[in-house]
Amino acid sequence: MRAPAFWQGANLLSDILMPLGDLYAAGGWLRQRLAAPKRVGVPVICIGNLVAGGAGKTPTVLAVLAKLRARGLRPAALLRGYGGRLTGPIQVDPGVHNTGTVGDEALLLARAAPTWVARDRAAGARAAADHADVIVMDDGFQNPSLAKDLSLLVVDGASGFGNGRLIPAGPLREPVARGLARADALVLVGRDRQDTARRAAGKPVLRASLQAHGGGGLKGRRLIAFAGIGRPAKFFETLQDLEADLIGTAEFADHHPYTSGDLAPLVAKAERAGASLITTEKDALRLPQALSAAIEVLPVELVFARPTALDGLLDELFGGLRGKAGASADG
Structure with missing residues (x-):
């Protein structure tokens, strides 16, 4: 889905829908x-957020x-x-699976580490625990079925918590x-335009x-850029920061499964303008095979302003777990 614009401010439509929001919160x-x-049996680190x-x-x-x-x-x-039809638990095999079976995020993560897909998070964690020392869960902060040993809330600095x-x-x-009370720390991505750090309730x-x-x-x-991610504007801003001559952009819904018909107008526009098409690494996994070679991809990585900040949290996590294990053995 694409986040509606009215989510960023107070307005009549948001006011009308507030009672439904209260019911959602109660549920x-x-x-x-x-x-x-x-x-x-192994520690679980949850990387979640508070917004859709x-x-x-x-x-x-x-x-x-x-x-x-x-x-x-x-x-x-x-x-x-998300976006895949397999319910799991199943380990992702990039040579076998595709975005239609496991989704784009799973294929991206599988390049970096053994990755499991599971609608039942606890069942997926049990399957992964047989092969790992620690599990890192992408999303699932609001899912209470699996105990988390460290929870990091990711917040986009530009949009914060919306309205x-x-x-x-x-x-x-x-x-x-309520979400901050269960979190161990916030990861604030980009410039803090919404003063989110002030609302962190004493969390790191x-x-x-x-x-x-x-x-x-x-x-x-x-360049003509297109993206079907949570906030395409973030990708476009990155290209502008790199001083590209961005002559056009196109936004698609998050996880949009591209077809040749979707991209044909962009291909034609790029040819007329003497420009190249470019998209994100996650979007590239959903491109039609016939067009993927003609579209450039810009990979990004998350870089911490203070690299040792995360190390401190991990030291606390594993030190605490060793302490519990020692206490159990002594008892």
Whole structure:
């Protein structure tokens, strides 16, 4: 879905929908209260957010996986597999699976670490735990079925928490205060234009940015960019920051499965203007095979402003777990 514009401010439509948002919040509260979260024998790190739509969760998962591998651990990724038809639990095989079976995010994560897709998060974690020292879950912060040992909330600095209202009156999946109470830290991606850090309720705030790989060659080049991610404008802004000559853009719904018909007008426009088409790494996984070679891809990675900030949280996590294990053994 594409986040509606009215989610970013107070307006009549949002006011009308607020009672439905209250019901949504009540349902989420009841779900949390009645749940009995399961443990699977290895620590679970959850990378979630409080809003519907893109905030930068998948790049954050990739950054955490890299940190864990650097510690000599064997991490696995776990996600629902949005956009794919397989319910799992199943390990992603990029040679066998595609976006139609497991979704684009699962294929992207599988390049970095063993990755499992499962609609039942606890069942997926049990399957992944047989092959990993630690599980990193992409999304699922509001899913109470699986116990989390460390929860990081990813927040887009430009949009923050939107208008602060619950779905469908706004983008929030749950009230901000309730979500922050369960989180261990915030990952704030990009410039904090909404003063989100002030609302962190004393939680650590890890500031980060999305940085492009190989973007130096784009300066001055005529480009037409398109994206079907949570916030396409973020991708377009990245290209502008790289000083590309961005002569056109096109937004599609998040996880949109591209067809040749979708892209034909963009291909024709690029040919007329002497420009190149460019998209995100995640979008590239959903391109028709016949067009993929003709469309450029700009990969990005999450870079923390203070690289040791995440290390401190991981030290606390694994130190605490060792302490619990020692106490159990002594007892």
